[in-house]
Amino acid sequence: MAYDPLESESIEIIREAVAGAERPVMLYSIGKDSSVMLHLARKAFYPASPPFPLLHVDTTWKFREMYQHRARMVAEAGMTLLTYTNQDGLAAGISPITHGSSYFTDVMKTEALKQALNLHGFDVVFGGARRDEEKSRAKERIFSFRSEGHRWDPKNQRPELWNLYNTRIRKGESIRVFPLSNWTELDVWQYIQREAIPIVPLYFAKERPVVFRAGTWIMVDDERLPLEVGEKPQTRMVRFRTLGCYPLSGAIESIATTLDEIISETFHARVSERQGRLIDSDQPGSMEKKKQEGYF
Amino acid sequence: MGDIDTLRFITCGSVDDGKSTLIGRLLYESKSIFDDQMRAVEVDSRQYGTQGEQADLALLVDGLQAEREQGITIDVAYRFFATPNRRFIVADTPGHEQYTRNMATGASTADIAVILIDARKGVLTQTRRHSRIVALMGIRQVVLAINKMDLVGFSPSVFREIVSSFQAFANDLQFSSIQAIPLSALQGDNVFVPSARTPWYSGPTLMSRLNSMAPASQGGAHPFRMPVQWVNRPNLDFRGFTGRVAQGAIQKGDSVCVLPSGLISRVKGIVVWQDEQERAGEGESITLTLEDELDISRGDVLVAQDSQPAVADAFQAHLLWMSEQSLVAGRPYLVKLHAKELNGSVSTIKHKEDVNTGSHLAARTLELNEIGVVNLTLSQPVVFEPYKVNRPLGAFILIDKMTQATVGAGMIDFALRRATNIHWQSLEVDRTARAQLMHQRPRCVWFTGLSGSGKSTIANLLEKQLHAERRHTFILDGDNIRHGLNQDLGFTVTDRVENIRRIAHVAKLMTDAGLIVLVSFISPFRAERQLARDLFAEGDFLEVFVDASLAVCEHRDTKGLYAKSRRGELPNFTGIDSAYEAPLRPELHLSSDKESPEACMRRILEKLR
Structure with a gap:
């Protein structure tokens, strides 16, 4: 197979991060980017298993098919999976439907992530974010330094020259590492195809029960999604470009049932993949603010 | 991926030359902007835009709130677009001098550089600084984008004047190609489509140039x-x-x-x-x-096996300094060179370079954003090759040992000597043998604290006690050493660093000789005390913080130095106009304004047993 600079760069990043870490962990969100990142990590350390656990910050609102896929992949990779849910948030019944996406994300994702990292004392945390996803991510280093309290200071990032990543931190500080920084959505799909990486079936178009809300198709994944007055689930041929919590992930109408068709659709897309993500647009400079607070 | 290649380039140049707008234009015309992103820019343009009713394309790239509010670029943004021939990763770098390190971050991984010049302003100091960094990083092909041609009426004479003044400046920068293009990023002239307003220009558009340039490769056949x-x-x-x-x-x-x-x-x-x-x-x-x-x-x-690189522990290198704290010769830093991390220091700053003319200026320190030529000394020999021959084996960064920040970016020119020539004399009577003969464990007790805090008094008491117990000791005292070994040194930061470096090594030799060494020096900086500590095995170095408040020390003023300093007759005096950095984790913390010298001495003695 021909040399793939993107793949080699990512593997170099993963090995470098592990070499400099005391307690590394990989954030695993079950989506396509996580799937590619996990695959790269397995390649980086083959025939050994990656020398770190996976961490899934579980809001409990993921699609059912995502939980099934998670179980399958963890078994295949032979890695330890840690899951973490913000128990206070769960007890308080924080829901994306009644509390709004912004507050829900803050409690069940950002806060939960920080709690999980503190609980285990992880110092290096892999995330699958890409620079082409969003404008503040385009600004972030591959090795992104976090102060105590997990805060990102976008105005004062460490210089990052060549492939010489500075992994030195003081006690309480941490580093988020993004091996897929230089990948685009199209790169991800082409790589999934070439390497035959298993992904959640929700990425492929299929007839699914949906309702139309806030300009996008929301899937009725289980009975927890309350229907608004006059709303009736209808069956549509849809698929997802990104996956998160089901009440916050909008589907697109599509007939792409194979990887070839998805790649062709991605190539001709006129709207960005994160358009279906309601949390990106709930306030101005939204992602940057969430990241400063410790979100991925 | 696969069949089409990738070109990485940066846009650089001075503030307001239109770098972000140009990238916005490239993204827009290559249809890399999604409809929802374009709608967001149109909305943002009403709030932050600088282009009146038109969408401000720079907002596609300036992604941070602070950037949008101030209308400037603070940090490098990476954007992606593709043409049928290749994919591009473009790094939009900030023009402000203050953010030069972010520009260098972008340049370090780029194949080529697009240097922008505002046609109204011509070649500025920042243009020259960026061009110099681009050359330093080994980028050989540049595009000179003379922007805002619409504001000078697409005048060919303005264009030609700027081109020739840039070429005159860039003569010694060893660019292999400089393609100058007259354009307007705002209106799109000569970006994707040849402009009807520059009939006098027959060269390529920016996009066709970017499509035809070869990615930087290390070229030719190299050994593995x-x-x-x-x-x-x-x-x-x-x-x-x-x-x-x-x-x-x-x-x-x-x-x-x-x-x-x-x-x-x-x-x-x-x-x-x-x-x-x-x-x-x-x-x-x-x-x-x-x-x-x-x-x-x-x-x-x-x-x-048949073609091996050299191994050495001292180099000449070019260095870009990226910290507000100046580079001090002799101060220890952590050096990262390929996969190797080790201690090192700049032994000599040979000169710094004037960004405008490239001329060599004498320098004792390197300040933020300055480029210098230095000698680098490492704690052990490493495998390397000159940066010009092999980038991955010739590039290094310096990391501050206290803050852990990346403070310098370096490129090795050549080795100063081959390590193979400086074998350590291997000695059969070694440190352990000598220590056994003296029936003691050699150690270094390092007293640090303000002048007048009681370091020498306590050290003297301790030595008397140890002597009575038939231990072999020696005191290295600040004042005495400055009369002899270090009489050439003054009290500037640079000299203080050198002062401590020498003493640390003398103390090390004395412990190797089997002695218990008591070092009594103000030693105000953490970095140098760390340097001293690093010379010793774990447990052989005891940092004793002799802590008395400045008021108490000044009141004692045994040598009359505080009074002198207050009168302005003694510059750089620790505690008055030069900082004292208290130890964070000393082996012993003595409150010498509360405990008697005798009690303090007893506490050290306990530690030594």
Whole structure:
């Protein structure tokens, strides 16, 4: 197979991060980017298993098919999976439907992530974010330094020259590492195809029960999604470009049932993949603010 | 991926030359902007835009709130677009001098540079600074984008004047090509489509130039080099050495040499995933297995046996300084060179470069954003090649040992001497033998604290006591040493660093000779006390913080120095107009304004037992 600079760069990043870490962990969100990142990590350390656990910050609102896929992949990779849910948030019944996406994300994702990292004392945390996803991510280093309290200071990032990543931190500080920084959505799909990486079936178009809300198709994944007055689930041929919590992930109408068709659709897309993500647009400079607070 | 290649480039130049707008234009015209992103820019333009009713394309790139509010670029943004021929990764770098390190971050991974010039302003100091950094990083092909031509009426004479003044400046920068293009990023002239308003220009548009330029490659055939990133040992049957091929290629069966040890073996396998491969080339991340069981660790370099790079511990290098705290010769930093991290310091600053003229200026320190030529000394020999020959083996960064921040970016020019020429004299009567003869454990007790805090008093008491117990001791006292060994040194930061460096090494030699050494020096800076500590084995170095408040010390003023300093007759006096950095984790913290010298001495004695 021909040399793939993107793949080699990512593997170099993963090995470098592990070499400099005391307690590394990989954030695993079950989506396509996580799937590619996990695959790269397995390649980086083959025939050994990656020398770190996976961490899934579980809001409990993921699609059912995502939980099934998670179980399958963890078994295949032979890695330890840690899951973490913000128990206070769960007890308080924080829901994306009644509390709004912004507050829900803050409690069940950002806060939960920080709690999980503190609980285990992880110092290096892999995330699958890409620079082409969003404008503040385009600004972030591959090795992104976090102060105590997990805060990102976008105005004062460490210089990052060549492939010489500075992994030195003081006690309480941490580093988020993004091996897929230089990948685009199209790169991800082409790589999934070439390497035959298993992904959640929700990425492929299929007839699914949906309702139309806030300009996008929301899937009725289980009975927890309350229907608004006059709303009736209808069956549509849809698929997802990104996956998160089901009440916050909008589907697109599509007939792409194979990887070839998805790649062709991605190539001709006129709207960005994160358009279906309601949390990106709930306030101005939204992602940057969430990241400063410790979100991925 | 796969069949089309990738070109990485940066846009750089002075503030307001239109870098972000140009990238916005490239993204827009290459149809890389999604409809929802464009709508967001249109909305944002009403709030932050600088283009009146038109959408401000710069907002596609300036992604941080602070950037949008101030209308400037603070940090480098990476954007992606593609044409049918290739994909592009473009780094939009900030123009402000203050953010030069972010510009350097973008330049370090770029194949080519697009240097923007505002046609109304011509070549500015920032244009020259960025061009110099671009050249320093080894970028050989540049595009000179003379922007805002619409504001000078597309005047050919303005264009030609700027081009010739840039060429005159860039003469010594060794660019292999400089393509000047007159354009308007705002209106799109000569960006994608040749402009009807520049009939006098027959060269390529920016996009056609970017499509035709070759990505920087290290070119030609190079011998194999691969720094070992990680040793992979899942079980007793498998021992793999992982890394990314820095140069050359490797095949199964090739002979390789491990440096710096010099051990030799053959490649047994090249593991990438479930299938092994026969061969791997430059840039590939691989895992190698060898025929023989060798002791190899991270930071070693696997090289072609018949063509080996040098090993050395002292270099001349170019250095870009990126910290508000100036570079001080002699101060220890952490050096990261390929997969190797070790202690090192700049022994000499040979000169710094004037960004405008390139002329050499004498310098005792390097300040933020300055470029200098320095001698770098490392704590052990490392495998390297000059940056011009092999970037991955010639680039290094300096990390501040206290803040852990990246403070310098360096490029090795050449080795000052081959390490192979400076074998340590191996000695049969060693440190342990000498210590045994003296019936004691040699150690260094390092007293630090303000002048007048009681360091010397306590050290003297301690020495008397140890002597009475038939221990072999020696006191190194600040004042006495400055009369002899260090009489050439003053009290500037640079001289204070050198002062401590010498004393630390003298103390080390004395402990090697078997003595218990009591060092009594103000030693105000953490970095230098760390340097001293690093010379000793764990447990052999005791940092004793003799802590008395400034008021108490000044009141005592045994030597009359505080009074002198207050009168302005003694500049750089610690506590008055020069900082004292208190130890964070000393082995002993003595409150000498509360405890008696005798009690303080007893506490040290307990620690030494």
